[in-house]
Amino acid sequence: MDSYNVAVVGATGAVGNEMIRVLEERDFPVRELTLLASERSLGVEIDFRGKPIPVKVLDENSFKGIEIGLFSAGGSVSERYAPIAAAAGCVVIDNTSAFRMDPEVPLVVPEVNPQAIGQYKKKGIIANPNCSTIQMVVALKPIHDAVRIRRVVVSTYQAVSGTGKKAITELAEQTRALMSCQEVKVKVYPHQIAFNCLPHIDVFLDNGYTKEEMKMVNETKKIFDDPSIGVTATTVRVPVFYGHSESVNIETEKKISVEEVKKLLSTAPGVTLIDNPKENAYPLAIHAAGKDDTFVGRIREDESIPNGINLWVVxxxxxxxxxxxxxxIAEVLIRDYL
Structure with a gap:
């Protein structure tokens, strides 16, 4: 099997750390791993396959000989360095929002639209969708293929790890402070997150939606390659460390029964069905933490419309x-394209 020189950009962040772990867990064919971050991380070492790898400072010359770059260091970093990496012959898989809506950059969830990966040749960049979009489209894909989804109404309950390491620390510190009757310090979010829910993820836009909500709207249409799908979202930050939960209501073109939905999802790639309410069995954030599947349950008909289904997705x-x-994405890339 061929092996590849891989770089992780933003290696010391929450997602960068996890990328390194996932490369090792999935036995990705890495010939040499390069870890890149800002000057603040100089001197840090991260273990990969039992060996410590020093983190290097990201600069314009970081991508010589690199074949695959996994980027997760923020949109401004990707905007600057992804084109530099691509020009050096590195295929960039970017986790930020920088290129998601670029018509020349494929936006990919492997269980949903792996065929789009071939479009990477236009710019040498593949975009990873928003976290809340990814899990939703994995659950909706088999239903959309069967009866075509006309409209999606989604409310999310998103973990603080989506904001990064500082938010994880803030939730822990605020929880400790409240349990100890001490003053709560608010730094990362505009309000206390411990024992609270914030209907506010990313910045508010002129239409009253947040940027996070419009990401779900626009990315779903692009991934399904269907601009006619109606999508509306309310995204909420909740005091959970890991695992996003979503209440998803869909309206389909043709009628589909609850049993048919369960049958489709029980064999869908990347989906685990947990749906036995009588036994209190339904997806929880603690089920999903540390796992790669999307968990679906609470499947039921929406009795307010003729062709409606409700889902709980985690x-x-x-x-x-x-x-x-x-x-x-990188696995499909090397299997089918490189």
């Missing part, structure tokens, strides 16, 4: 929502 936002999806 996945690990750092793994399937980011790191694992990127590595899975």
């Amino acid at each position: 996945a690990d936002n750092i793994r399937k929502g980011a790191a694992s999806n990127a590595v899975q």
